[in-house]
Amino acid sequence: MNAIEFAKVTLTYGGRRVLSDVSFSIPQGAFVGLLGANGAGKTTMLRAILGLIKPAGGAISVLDKPPTRGNADIGYMPQARRALAQTGISGLDFVLIAAGGHRWGWPVASATEKEAAWKALEAVGASDLARRPLTELSGGERQRILIAQALIGDPKLLLLDEPLISLDAAHQRTIIDLVHEIGERLGIAVLFCSHEINPLLRAVDRVLYLGNGKAAIGSVDEVINGPVLSELYGTSINVVRVAGRIFVMADDVELEGEAHVHDL
Amino acid sequence: MSTIFDYEFMRNAFYACTVVGIVAGAVGYFLVLRGQTFAGHALAHVGFPGATGAGLVGLSPFFGLTVFTVIAGIGIGLLGERAHRDVAIGIVLTLSLGLGLLFLHFYTAFASQATNVLFGNVLGINLRTVIVLAVLAVAILVALVLIARPLLFASLQPELAEARGVPINLVSTLFMVLVAFTTSEAVQIVGVLLVFALMVAPAATALRLTQGVLAGLAVSMVLAVTIAWISLSLAYLTDWPTSFWITALGTSAYLVSGIAQRSMARRQAADGRS
Numbered sequence: 001m002n003a004i005e006f007a008k009v010t011l012t013y014g015g016r017r018v019l020s021d022v023s024f025s026i027p028q029g030a031f032v033g034l035l036g037a038n039g040a041g042k043t044t045m046l047r048a049i050l051g052l053i054k055p056a057g058g059a060i061s062v063l064d065k066p067p068t069r070g071n072a073d074i075g076y077m078p079q080a081r082r083a084l085a086q087t088g089i090s091g092l093d094f095v096l097i098a099a100g101g102h103r104w105g106w107p108v109a110s111a112t113e114k115e116a117a118w119k120a121l122e123a124v125g126a127s128d129l130a131r132r133p134l135t136e137l138s139g140g141e142r143q144r145i146l147i148a149q150a151l152i153g154d155p156k157l158l159l160l161d162e163p164l165i166s167l168d169a170a171h172q173r174t175i176i177d178l179v180h181e182i183g184e185r186l187g188i189a190v191l192f193c194s195h196e197i198n199p200l201l202r203a204v205d206r207v208l209y210l211g212n213g214k215a216a217i218g219s220v221d222e223v224i225n226g227p228v229l230s231e232l233y234g235t236s237i238n239v240v241r242v243a244g245r246i247f248v249m250a251d252d253v254e255l256e257g258e259a260h261v262h263d264l
Numbered sequence: 265m266s267t268i269f270d271y272e273f274m275r276n277a278f279y280a281c282t283v284v285g286i287v288a289g290a291v292g293y294f295l296v297l298r299g300q301t302f303a304g305h306a307l308a309h310v311g312f313p314g315a316t317g318a319g320l321v322g323l324s325p326f327f328g329l330t331v332f333t334v335i336a337g338i339g340i341g342l343l344g345e346r347a348h349r350d351v352a353i354g355i356v357l358t359l360s361l362g363l364g365l366l367f368l369h370f371y372t373a374f375a376s377q378a379t380n381v382l383f384g385n386v387l388g389i390n391l392r393t394v395i396v397l398a399v400l401a402v403a404i405l406v407a408l409v410l411i412a413r414p415l416l417f418a419s420l421q422p423e424l425a426e427a428r429g430v431p432i433n434l435v436s437t438l439f440m441v442l443v444a445f446t447t448s449e450a451v452q453i454v455g456v457l458l459v460f461a462l463m464v465a466p467a468a469t470a471l472r473l474t475q476g477v478l479a480g481l482a483v484s485m486v487l488a489v490t491i492a493w494i495s496l497s498l499a500y501l502t503d504w505p506t507s508f509w510i511t512a513l514g515t516s517a518y519l520v521s522g523i524a525q526r527s528m529a530r531r532q533a534a535d536g537r538s
Binding site for chain 1: 409410411412413414416417418420421422423424425426427428429430471472474475476477480532
């Protein structure tokens with residue numbers, strides 16, 4: 001079974017063509033890094049898989065079904081909002097709002113919802129963080145809570161939008177290892193969105209690289225090289241490998257601007 | 265010995281403050297949580313021409329105010345993110361006050377009441393108005409309870425809520441309607457210009473001091489009622505306007521909570537280091 005399949009898909013955002021005629025498939029159980037510069041269409045692609053926007057052309061299939069809004073088989077972690085860090089509510093309460101948030105009424109969690117929340121928190125190793133308010137958690141700890149929230153409902157596919165943003169190298173590694181482990185344990189596909197390649201190198205089975213309305217999929221070596229990226233960016237690209245790290249350069253300017261030298 | 269409660273207008277004022285404090289505290293909590301406080305402020309202003317316009321055509325100002333705020337609330341709800349533009353809100357706000365002024369110009373007899381609409385006149389509330397406020401308050405609270413769960417989800421994780429199938433536009437529009445009704449209630453106490461003091465100051469203070477939604481809501485409501493009660497008492501003792509005291513106490517509570525929050529954070533940081 002394919003977790004995600006795109007057949008000649010065209011996506012638009014605000015009247016602009018973000019993807020045109022893109023085809024690829026991701027098998028169930030694969031850990032895929034979704035890469036590309038800011039504005040390359042990563043979030044738009046996730047929203048199309050979630051059934052929140054309709055493709056302007058082509059067909060998307062998610063777990064062998066057309067995308068539908070409210071698909072309980074997809075676990076989704078949106079990009080973290082700054083406002084969240086100021087909320088005094090606890091990790092447990094935060095996970096719980098996703099457990100029953102689609103029902104009307106007063107937010108008192110049922111026993112089943114509490115059980116689901118604890119299970120999800122346990123899966124990310126955040127049971128001991130659950131009672132603490134989000135304000136007191138570090139960036140990495142907060143990301144764990146967000147991943148737990150995405151795991152509510154036993155998803156068969158996990159979509160994570162920039163989980164590494166504003167994390168230091170050590171925390172980035174923990175989050176990647178955690179997601180990798182969860183994906184393998186549950187046997188589900190993970191689409192891990194990031195604008196940095198290097199932290200993901202060790203973990204991903206393959207990368208899906210977006211640029212210039214096009215997409216390239218394959219192993220790291222197959223995709224992240226001069227010819228393929230030059231085609232994607234529409235300009236001459238050099239890929240330089242130094243000490244196990246990859247630098248993507250255009251006219252000697254590093255495109256992966258977020259790559260930090262302290263990331264070993 | 266005469267007490268503050270010997271006067272009927274004082275008793276009514278306390279009733280009204282209790283009712284409005286509870287509603288403003290509850291709805292205000294979600295307003296602050298959603299980062300829509302400025303929208304609440306704007307709704308009140310849009311109510312001003314409603315009140316003066318109603319006076320012009322011989323209707324009750326409260327009725328006109330409520331109709332205008334509710335229509336504006338639906339508008340803000342439907343516009344969604346697009347309504348969060350400082351310039352657009354500011355311009356609508358100014359136009360509203362301008363229109364209100366125009367209606368006053370045509371209906372000069374209403375001018376004496378204009379100050380009441382702008383700054384509130386809690387001591388002028390009669391028992392009938394208290395009952396109207398109370399009935400409306402119960403309706404607002406029931407509706408808030410009914411939408412609380414998806415509202416919380418849509419407020420804290422809008423993208424995820426949308427993906428999970430929560431009708432976030434419907435939820436936010438319903439909420440803005442509740443904000444509109446709450447605003448017209450609060451205007452009866454503090455007036456169009458000072459609605460922030462009752463709807464936002466206690467709620468923002470509560471959010472700083474509490475963890476957990478239920479605790480936050482409770483503190484917000486208690487704080488709003490307490491501030492209103494103390495303000496009434498101070499107004500009685502000093503003969504200064506109640507609305508002034510509500511703004512002063514609301515601001516003080518907010519400032520003190522900021523200091524408390526910072527010292528708590530410092531203590532925690534110190535604990536963490538030791």
